[in-house]
Amino acid sequence: MIVSVVIVxxxxxxxxxxxxxxLALGGAGAIGLFLAKGPMALALAATSFFGQLNSFEMIALPLFILMGHVLSKTPIGKDLFEVASKWLVRLPGGLAIASVGACTIFGAVSGVSIAGVAAVGSLAVPEMVKRGYDRKLAAGSVVTAGALSMLIPPSVPFIIYSAISGESVAKLFIGGIVPGLAIAFMLSALILVKVWLKPELAVSTADVSNTWRECLSSLKKIWHALLLILLVLGSIYTGIATPTEASAVGAAGAFLIAGFAYKTLNIRTVLAILRESLKVSAAILLIMGCARIFGDYLNIVRLPQTLTSFLLGLHLPNMIIMLTIMALLIVLGMFVDGVSLIVVTTPILLPLVTAMGYDPLWYGIILVINLELAVVTPPVGLNLYTLRGVCPFLSIEEIIQSSIPFLAVEVVVLIVFTLFPALSLWLPSFIR
Incomplete structure (x- = not known):
């Protein structure tokens, strides 16, 4: 037991x-296997690595990443913001709420949070500042809402969690819809309240009038994105296609949209897209394979089971343990990226969660809600630096400060969905 703790x-x-x-995961796992079982156990490392990646379901991950990278090379984020602003501009803080809406819809065609921040933030934040919006309100509405790409399906973190836990990708996808929409609604409500209390935060647009005809006509700009969402998610939820098959449809549809609707593709752009998506996919798959080596070592030495027995032996209320786990993940998320957080903690914590009688599907959903905080909290919050990159007129200090009230709202949502598991599980219960 002491040796296993030292390895961790x-x-x-x-x-x-x-x-x-x-290397940290694979190296520590291989050393642990050697110490636990001797030289012959090292063969298990190779088996673990390829066993993790050698599955039909894993093909969905690089294809959804490819889909997101293709669409990030188009003006789709700009179009989503412009359409949302037409529908919401008369609300107090309407443009900031439109940013949240645009990030939410972009999440349904991307699955990568930094892509949403870059695509929407590059237009929305400068436009809001130009129109007299408070800089922090403009930045905060995008940098946090961009993380919805992790929760709104198709979600890359859900695919990774599915590969580790064995839970259905389709059920995880549909399970992310309710909390994703809840977060979008609460972020929008926060903007409404802030502007209502301090009208000077946003220029009044109450006198702007868009007719229903103009609003409906604006949808022509994004009909292809809405159709792609319908094809990808609809085919999964109706059972017509598996998530892997739907990911192929999504990637092909993204190329069609970029090539024919926006005409943004050329040989150089396609090669850049393939290079970027391959780098991201290879990095994630490499981490997942090495994490499996480390996870198998933990199972051999029964560290998760020992931890479970110890914590259950304390006779604390289960919900206290769950809230403690969520707090621990929030702290870890400040220093570790989302993918690493899933692959490192799931083999250790999931046995404890299931031993307490909780549904592993539910745990996967609240884990990804927690990861939304990880991409916005410094010092490793990728969304913060992405927005700084596309909006260089903002300082990183301004962006961090702008995110604080929005993060508080997300923490509240996380607590609610942790305390009431049925909120996450009722929609997936309709899928067999």
Missing amino acids: IFMLLLLGTGFPIF
């Missing part, structure tokens, strides 16, 4: 010193 600490130290994540 060794792995964490490697991560903390900036060692490549896949």
Whole structure:
């Protein structure tokens, strides 16, 4: 037991010193296997690595990543913002609410949070500032809502969690809809309240009038995106296609939209898209394979089971333990990226969650809600630096400060969905 704890600490130290994540996981796992079972056990490392990746379901991950990268090269984020602003501009803080709406819809065609922040933020934030919106309100509405791409299906984190836990990708996808829409609604409500209390935060647009004909006509700009969402998610939920098959439809549809609707594709752009998506996919798959080595070592030495027995032996209320886990994940998310957080913690914490009688599907949903905080909290919050990159007139300090009230709202939503599991599970219950 002491040796296994030392191996875990060794792995964490490697991560903390900036060692490549896949080497930290794979190296610590291989050393642990050698110490536990001798040289012959090292063959298990190779088996674990390829066993994790050698599945039909895993094909969906690089294809959904490809879909997101293709659409990020189009003006679709600009169109989504413009359409949403036509529908919502008369509300107090309407443009900021439109940014939340645009990020939510973009999440349904992307699955990568930084893509949503870049695509929507590059237009929405400068436009709001130009129209007299408070800089922090403009930045905060995008940097946090961009993380909805992680929760609104198709979601890359759900695919990763599915590969580790064995839960249905389709059920995870549909399980993310209710909390995703809840977060979007609560972020919008926060904007409404802030502008109502301090009207100077946003220029009044109450006198702007868009007729129903103009609003409906604006949908022509994004009909292809809405159709792609319908084809991808509709085919999964109706059972017509598996998530892997739907991901192929999504990637092909993204190329059609970029090539024919926006005409933004050429040989150089296509090669850049393929290179970027391959780099991201390969990095994630490499981490997942090495995480499986580390996870199998933990199972061999029965560390998750020992931890479970210890915590259950304390006779604390289960919900206290769950809230503690959520708090721990929030802290870890400040220093570790979302993918690493899933692959490192799930093999350790999931046995504890299931031993307490909780549904692993529900845990996967609230885990991804938690990851939304990870991409916005410093010092490793990727969304913060992405928005800084596309809006260089904002300082990183301004962006961090702008995110604080929005993060507080997301924490409240996380607590609610943790305390009431049925909120997450009622929609997936309709899928067999």
